[in-house]
Amino acid sequence: MKCNYCRKQVSGNLTLAEIFLPKRILTEELCVQCSEQFQLLTNKNCCGGCQRQNVQGYCRDCIKWQSLFPDYDFQHEALFSYNQAMQEWFEEYKFKGNYQLRYSFVSYLQTYFKKKSRFLVIPIPVSKERLKDRGFNQVAGLLDAAGINHESYLVRFSDGLSQVRKNRKERLELEQPFQLTKKGAQSITNKEIILVDDIYTTGRTIFHAAQVILEKKPKKLHTFSLAR
Template identity: 40%
Template sequence: MNDPCQDCIKWQHYFKKPFANRALFEYNDAMRAYMKQYKFLGDYRLRNVFNRLIVSELKAMRCPIVVIPVNESTLQERGFNQVLGLCEGIQPVNCLRTRQGKKESRQSEKNRSQRLNADQPFELIDHESELIRQKTIVVVDDVYTTGTTIRHAAGLLYRAGARCVKGFTLAR
């Protein structure tokens, strides 16, 4: 196992459960341009750029996969969940959904402080929790920025009985 990064060390004070994230790539200018075209401009064909690699990595983990959900208004606007697109070919456990209520601004529009102080955006779909109890779960997201989103999901999964939760992202 690799030594934790500085971000993970900082998080240990706030997030008491074991958690580590593995990112495949650095979030650099090229990845920023890719995400803009894929996620924000809606070029769904771009999911194929990383799909085979992501699916191969996730299958090798041999764990239930939970994909970070998008809220209903984002799904309507964009037409797809970008993380599900990247994971096409994997059957995720559908145990999280975004909380109903007022639409918050997009994560990409928030600064670091706003992201770190964000309220829990997810809720557990109770009838699916049996699929995660006492298992190691991998939570998948597209980009790890502050770690807040993926840890919100991990916290719920731990509360639902997951033995261990790990993060997996395309970029960080």
């Protein structure tokens, strides 16, 4: 087996299930050295809205969002810290187009979404221009690799620089870039929804997407990202 990220040989004893799923193991396994570089987030001593670490109560971003969306019970969860290792991983996956890396965190995503089985999963979309340039939607790629069903009920009609490449002021000033598809507008009322993004920074992208979904009165709306 080879590590999905660094491509070094991975040694270890295979389970019976792994013996009968060799292709899956070859594409999903991270070696111990790579795994240890990615920092899992905790639910203790963190912002009650966005899981920002080492915050008591709510961070300043979430206080702002609460004032703008007082009726929205915002709950964001993420798996990993957007540390240096994760930044480098996203550079390779998202910006250099190494699509094979969509398998890197399969087991983590499957474990998380197993608890969300009743939710309708909607990934944050990329624009047609970005999709043509990159060749894939990085969020949908992560979900597909983990075998998580999702619906493309949002479309992005404007683009520009990636959020990661914008400064804080540029992120917060971004105008509404999303709208629901016709099918999406007809399908989310009174449903439990989970919006999925790759990285959470200020929350601007998530709240834009949430805004158009909340207009259709879902039963519940949660948000999730791989990194925060």
